[in-house]
Amino acid sequence: MILAPTEDNLALASTALSKDQLVGLPTETVYGLAGNALSIEAVQKIYDLKGRPATNPLIIHISDFEQIHSLIGKLSDQQSYYLNQLKEFWPGPLTIILPKSINVPTIVTANSDTVAIRIPQHPVALEIIRKSGLPLAAPSANRSNYISPTSAQHVADEFGEKVEIIIDGGNCTVGLESTILSLVSDIPEILRPGAITLEVIRRIIPSVQYQEKVITENVMQNSPGQQIKHYSPKTPLKFKANYLPSSESKKIGLIAFQALSELEQNSFFSYKLLSADGDLNEVAQKLFATLRELDLQGLDLIVIDDCPVDKIGLAIMDRLKRAVSI
Ligand code: TXA
Ligand code: MG
Numbered sequence: 001m002i003l004a005p006t007e008d009n010l011a012l013a014s015t016a017l018s019k020d021q022l023v024g025l026p027t028e029t030v031y032g033l034a035g036n037a038l039s040i041e042a043v044q045k046i047y048d049l050k051g052r053p054a055t056n057p058l059i060i061h062i063s064d065f066e067q068i069h070s071l072i073g074k075l076s077d078q079q080s081y082y083l084n085q086l087k088e089f090w091p092g093p094l095t096i097i098l099p100k101s102i103n104v105p106t107i108v109t110a111n112s113d114t115v116a117i118r119i120p121q122h123p124v125a126l127e128i129i130r131k132s133g134l135p136l137a138a139p140s141a142n143r144s145n146y147i148s149p150t151s152a153q154h155v156a157d158e159f160g161e162k163v164e165i166i167i168d169g170g171n172c173t174v175g176l177e178s179t180i181l182s183l184v185s186d187i188p189e190i191l192r193p194g195a196i197t198l199e200v201i202r203r204i205i206p207s208v209q210y211q212e213k214v215i216t217e218n219v220m221q222n223s224p225g226q227q228i229k230h231y232s233p234k235t236p237l238k239f240k241a242n243y244l245p246s247s248e249s250k251k252i253g254l255i256a257f258q259a260l261s262e263l264e265q266n267s268f269f270s271y272k273l274l275s276a277d278g279d280l281n282e283v284a285q286k287l288f289a290t291l292r293e294l295d296l297q298g299l300d301l302i303v304i305d306d307c308p309v310d311k312i313g314l315a316i317m318d319r320l321k322r323a324v325s326i
Pocket of ligand 2: 139140148
């Protein structure tokens with residue numbers, strides 16, 4: 001059930017969490033399916049409900065930096081130094097991977113000796129974490145491999161009554177999942193680009209690496225979080241640059257990143273403009289909701305713009321390259 005973020009409902013949510021129940025909660029990136037990260041039972045429910053492979057670890061959400069100490073293991077001088085510098089992005093859309101402490105159940109980390117941690121920026125998420133007094137494991141609140149939810153209604157569409165409490169915090173303002181930065185190896189690495197961009201992280205960690213995964217049909221998943229096929233609508237999706245109007249089927253929807261001539265718009269069955277002036281932060285914010293919307297229209301094909309792979313564009317294109325049909 002979708003509930004307004006009143007004091008009473010937030011108390012209800014935190015009580016449910018303390019009883020190992022799951023709660024759909026808003027963050028600034030996407031909605032999360034949250035459970036007590038220290039409870040094997042609650043975390044198992046998350047995997048079951050999402051249909052998520054046990055090999056794919058979860059992010060732990062905290063509200064205060066001090067909570068991190070019981071979740072992480074001993075850090076090297078370099079890790080401590082970078083963590084201290086990166087703190088300025090918390091609360092915010094940045095997840096940091098560090099060595100785990102023995103307090104974190106191995107089910108959360110998929111048996112890895114590292115743990116992913118973030119302090120989200122949404123006031124409702126922060127209030128629920130504070131009220132419950134628990135670190136919360138929360139993956140995006142979608143079934144495995146579908147598009148991440150950016151509204152409370154999307155979460156209800158995914159899970160129906162199986163999630164009894166979904167707190168409505170409005171539409172997510174960022175719209176793409178957090179940046180994931182691993183500090184585990186000597187050379188820090190971005191595992192998933194997001195709104196805290198590579199350019200911004202480079203200012204703090206000049207040596208940071210980002211290796212785009214080449215996405216081909218037969219690439220196997222070999223490291224957590226690196227699934228090749230992800231975020232896909234059920235309707236086939238293609239970049240506009242690869243679309244030949246004459247040779248394609250009939251009912252085609254277009255998702256444009258900037259305005260088109262009326263003539264061009266009219267050649268599509270449906271047309272969605274994500275930003276009148278090509279603002280890629282606005283594109284990111286509306287992207288998943290628009291993919292979901294068009295996926296419900298019974299189209300034969302969705303065609304979508306692409307964008308340069310810098311700043312937020314790197315994260316947009318990362319998601320889209322995984323979502324297009326190959
Ligand atoms: O913005 C977000 O990060 C959202 C909101 C709800 O906070 N959460 C989210 O969670 O996107 P999820 O589970 O959909 O994606 C988490 C990613 C997965 O790709 C997972 O493999 C990776 O984080 N991950 C988690 N723990 C990891 C670890 N120890 N090492 C490497 N990757 C890890
Ligand atoms: Mg996800």
